[in-house]
Amino acid sequence: MTLLPTIILMLAIFALTMLVALYSTYAERKVAAFLQDRLGPNRAGPGGLLQPLADGIKMIMKEELIPVSSNRFLFVLGPAVAMICALMAGVVIPWGPDLNLGGHSYRLQLADPDFGILYVFAVVSIGVYGIMIGGWASNNKFSLMGALRASSQVISYELSMGLSIIALVMVAGTLSMREIVAQQHGFNWYIWYQPLGFLIFLVTAFAETNRTPFDLPECETELIGGFHTEYSSMKLGFYLFAEYINMFISSAVMAALYFGGYNYPGMDAVQAWVGPILGSLIGFLVYFLKIALFIFFFMWVRWTVPRFRYDQLMKLGWKGLLPLSLLNIFITAVILKLVP
Amino acid sequence: MEGQGYLLTGRAKVLDRPRLSWAEKMYLPAIVGGLSVTIKHLFRRKATVQFPEQKRPVPISYRGLHVLKRDENGAERCTACGLCAVACPAEAITMEAGERKPGEEHLYREEKYAIKYEINMLRCIFCGLCEEACPKEAIFLEPTFAPAGFDRNDFIYGKDRLLEGSKREEIIPPLTS
Numbered sequence: 001m002t003l004l005p006t007i008i009l010m011l012a013i014f015a016l017t018m019l020v021a022l023y024s025t026y027a028e029r030k031v032a033a034f035l036q037d038r039l040g041p042n043r044a045g046p047g048g049l050l051q052p053l054a055d056g057i058k059m060i061m062k063e064e065l066i067p068v069s070s071n072r073f074l075f076v077l078g079p080a081v082a083m084i085c086a087l088m089a090g091v092v093i094p095w096g097p098d099l100n101l102g103g104h105s106y107r108l109q110l111a112d113p114d115f116g117i118l119y120v121f122a123v124v125s126i127g128v129y130g131i132m133i134g135g136w137a138s139n140n141k142f143s144l145m146g147a148l149r150a151s152s153q154v155i156s157y158e159l160s161m162g163l164s165i166i167a168l169v170m171v172a173g174t175l176s177m178r179e180i181v182a183q184q185h186g187f188n189w190y191i192w193y194q195p196l197g198f199l200i201f202l203v204t205a206f207a208e209t210n211r212t213p214f215d216l217p218e219c220e221t222e223l224i225g226g227f228h229t230e231y232s233s234m235k236l237g238f239y240l241f242a243e244y245i246n247m248f249i250s251s252a253v254m255a256a257l258y259f260g261g262y263n264y265p266g267m268d269a270v271q272a273w274v275g276p277i278l279g280s281l282i283g284f285l286v287y288f289l290k291i292a293l294f295i296f297f298f299m300w301v302r303w304t305v306p307r308f309r310y311d312q313l314m315k316l317g318w319k320g321l322l323p324l325s326l327l328n329i330f331i332t333a334v335i336l337k338l339v340p
Numbered sequence: 341m342e343g344q345g346y347l348l349t350g351r352a353k354v355l356d357r358p359r360l361s362w363a364e365k366m367y368l369p370a371i372v373g374g375l376s377v378t379i380k381h382l383f384r385r386k387a388t389v390q391f392p393e394q395k396r397p398v399p400i401s402y403r404g405l406h407v408l409k410r411d412e413n414g415a416e417r418c419t420a421c422g423l424c425a426v427a428c429p430a431e432a433i434t435m436e437a438g439e440r441k442p443g444e445e446h447l448y449r450e451e452k453y454a455i456k457y458e459i460n461m462l463r464c465i466f467c468g469l470c471e472e473a474c475p476k477e478a479i480f481l482e483p484t485f486a487p488a489g490f491d492r493n494d495f496i497y498g499k500d501r502l503l504e505g506s507k508r509e510e511i512i513p514p515l516t517s
Contacts, residue, residue, distance in 0.1 A: 039388040243373045304378040
């Protein structure tokens with residue numbers, strides 16, 4: 001009996017993640033269009049809402065090509081790894097406050113390990129293996145360059161990302177996602193305690209998800225698609241999809257760690273007014289709104305900021321963000337020592 | 341100052357590139373500036389013309405699809421002289437001349453007329469040189485455009501689709517005078 005709610009929640013989160021990723025592609029095109037004074041896709045369904053379906057069907061119907069000189073097994077493994085790792089990260093995210101139904105209290109979180117944040121990190125870093133494996137297995141110079149860039153980029157940026165989280169963990173005193181979100185009750189968000197840490201995390205999140213100022217592994221103009229040059233059909237779709245899922249997860253993590261997750265000012269009053277069940281749902285919606293805003297921000301930046309040069313990227317990572325995150329830890333430690 | 345270029349031409353210029361200030365090195369102020377520019381565009385009026393429903397008006401002299409004109413009595417003006425075909429830089433025009441028979445005076449203006457007159461719309465570059473070459477004011481480019489088809493052969497327009505008054509299904513945009 002205890003397994004059933006978990007399975008339902010698991011399927012719900014899976015469906016939700018897929019749906020968000022699906023409509024992120026639509027949103028991406030719409031945002032891009034509107035930022036460029038265009039209208040974007042608006043023919044498939046009302047307002048173009050069926051466009052993701054049309055795109056998906058197109059992807060599936062495309063010819064599946066596997067280059068002769070590629071390593072067949074790894075070539076297929078690459079997108080699978082990217083996709084699985086992207087989906088796995090959603091497990092530890094607390095999607096909403098506990099839901100009380102029929103006397104039972106259900107957690108809107110699949111698992112709450114003590115090492116929640118570390119788990120997200122671990123899974124997201126494995127995700128880059130999908131890119132590396134796929135890029136290498138393609139046996140194509142552009143793909144290999146893309147894979148190399150992806151791996152070196154992740155190494156240099158994950159460091160700063162981890163260090164920015166350490167400062168947050170020092171403030172929170174726990175690694176559990178659930179507890180970190182619970183501590184930010186009301187408007188007591190960690191962005192007020194860790195503004196610099198958030199900024200570092202935000203920048204590194206862009207690098208981690210290979211989004212535009214740091215989309216060097218892909219960069220169409222230099223590497224004609226980078227690691228997915230040789231991919232076609234749904235394998236390419238998996239890569240693109242994994243990118244959007246990663247973006248969704250990054251937004252969810254950022255909203256949970258720094259913007260209070262499902263917490264919002266005046267939540268106790270609202271909870272008392274509408275009752276616990278509706279209150280939980282509103283909390284979930286608020287969390288979702290924050291995630292949507294972050295996803296919009298990702299897109300907004302993509303259609304504003306041009307791509308970094310590779311040396312600029314490395315310089316920013318090692319000479320800019322790394323010392324800055326160390327400084328952030330130092331400042332946090334000093335303040336924590338002075339203000340008990 | 342060094343280098344052959346300076347010695348040869350004396351035109352080399354030493355640029356005084358100011359070093360980036362601290363704020364510029366941070367990138368962030370510039371990024372925020374850029375973001376504020378793009379967000380303004382989010383709410384701007386969109387430039388898109390919803391094509392099949394909406395048509396962008398074209399000038400009256402717009403060079404679109406050709407029309408073979410008739411004279412005031414409804415007779416075809418073309419005499420199949422072939423000057424348009426000669427003038428055509430894309431070699432899109434072919435024709436076959438025929439002799440007018442007695443009793444056909446109301447159909448054809450001159451003694452000679454085009455039995456067959458074909459324009460390959462895929463070759464045509466819509467330059468309007470045929471229009472300029474025509475001594476009989478028989479061919480004109482009209483503001484009709486956007487022919488579409490699934491077969492390349494469909495784009496070879498014969499007299500059935502070129503002659504004035506024939507079925508011309510192409511999109512006719514609103515005119516501006």
